[in-house]
Amino acid sequence: MALTGLEIFKLLPKTNCGACGVAYLPGLCHGLAAGKTDLSKCPYISDEARAKLVEASTPPSPGNHRGGASALKNRRGNRDVPP
Numbered sequence: 001m002a003l004t005g006l007e008i009f010k011l012l013p014k015t016n017c018g019a020c021g022v023a024y025l026p027g028l029c030h031g032l033a034a035g036k037t038d039l040s041k042c043p044y045i046s047d048e049a050r051a052k053l054v055e056a057s058t059p060p061s062p063g064n065h066r067g068g069a070s071a072l073k074n075r076r077g078n079r080d081v082p083p
């Protein structure tokens with residue numbers, strides 16, 4: 001399920017360090033929510049938050065009605081399925 005800009009904001013470090021190149025952090029959050037930017041812009045995000053955001057942004061596989069990335073991982077029998 002896609003996350004809103006506010007939900008994404010809650011997962012980010014909220015340091016306003018500016019390393020992501022945005023002067024206004026909610027701008028990055030809304031960009032992530034809209035798929036217009038990516039997580040690589042933030043070098044300080046935790047692994048846990050990154051995993052949640054990647055999972056939320058992974059679309060379900062076409063023709064697979066049992067779920068997105070989780071179903072793909074199970075079907076391939078490994079844990080390292082790229083997004």
Ligand code: SF4
Nearest residue numbers: 016017018019020042
């Ligand atoms: S780089 Fe990460 S921690 Fe720094 S302002 Fe951007 S989102 Fe926040």
